[in-house]
Amino acid sequence: MSGHPLCFIFDNFSEGRVLCKPDGTIPSAEEAGGFERYLATAGMVLKRPPCDLWGLFEPGAAVDRRAGYAFVSRRNLPSRDSDIFRRAGVAFQIMCLRLKNKYCGVCGDVMTDHELDRARVCPSCGNVVYAVMAPAVIVAVEKEGAILLGHNVNFPEGRYSVLAGFVEPGETLEEAVTREVFEESLVRIKNIRYFGSQPWPFPNSMMFGFNADWESGCPTPDGGELSDVRWFKRDVLPDIPPSVSISRKLIDDWLARSAE
Ligand SMILES: [Zn+2]
Known part of the structure; x- marks a missing residue:
């Protein structure tokens, strides 16, 4: 089908x-x-x-x-x-x-589909435009059988998820993970490990998932994006994202490992 x-x-x-x-x-x-x-x-x-x-x-x-x-x-x-x-x-x-690419941004001619790539090409000046993707990081931070989850002000009531944010120019993915977690929760982390990735076309993110361990600091919401951030144990988990998202896969992976 x-x-x-x-x-x-x-x-x-x-x-x-x-x-x-x-x-x-x-x-x-x-x-x-x-x-x-x-x-x-x-x-x-x-x-x-x-x-x-x-x-x-x-x-x-x-x-x-x-x-x-x-x-x-x-x-x-x-x-x-x-x-x-x-x-x-x-x-x-x-x-x-x-x-968004009907006309060439360089010379103004009408663009066409690229023959080989998923891109648009200008037949006059050769300008090639690819689909825009915005890299973002998402991370499950763990500490002694607990996971760090935050409530974003745009989430449904009671929903919590792992922390995430966009990568800034000049940053490595690992630097973005460290910065985002600290900015959103004032928690310092260590042992950053790659988990997996997922395209998230809302409208054009590319999510890079990581695991990390707590190093220092007490979770404190940033007062902007997050209205609450705290440690959760497996037996008192709040409402979490649906199963297709990498955020849920990170939480499920932690649940599976913490059950051992
Ligand atoms: Zn052109």
Whole structure:
């Protein structure tokens, strides 16, 4: 089933909610045909299987509610199917690459798709533009059977997660991990180990996950992004992020190891 071409129709450029059928799944290209007249623009995601399509809904156009279709946050897709979550993210980022690079920023000519790379190229001056990705770090800090979790002011009520932040120019990933943890919690860390990575297209982050150990300091929220940060033991965990995210994988990994 996952090999069939699907049509990812988005309602905007930032959060990029995606059009779902009444049963919550993504329509095929044929099923999405009825929405063609509402699209501002559309295209193919990649010229290789599964040959998914992307489309951008005309601003102000209303979804035909009789059909039961609705725009759904891509964040709510993963718990059902991580393959669809990933393909929706690729479709969204390819759409952004195309639409934000219609014209060359150097000479103003019309750009086209690069023949080999996922990029746009200017036929006049050769300027090549790749999809923008913003590197970010995310880290599970541990101390004597506890994990450091924070409540971000943008999280749902009661939700806690491992600390994260964007990498700044000139920083290594490890330096970014050390700085972010200290800025957000006043905790110093040591023994930083690479865990894994995950594209997070909201709108264009690339998450690099790490483990680290507490060295010194008492968790203190930064008063800006985080309204609370503290140590949690495994038997009193708060509400944590859904299973597809690397934040949840870091917490699950700690849970598995701390059970030994
Ligand atoms: Zn040019």
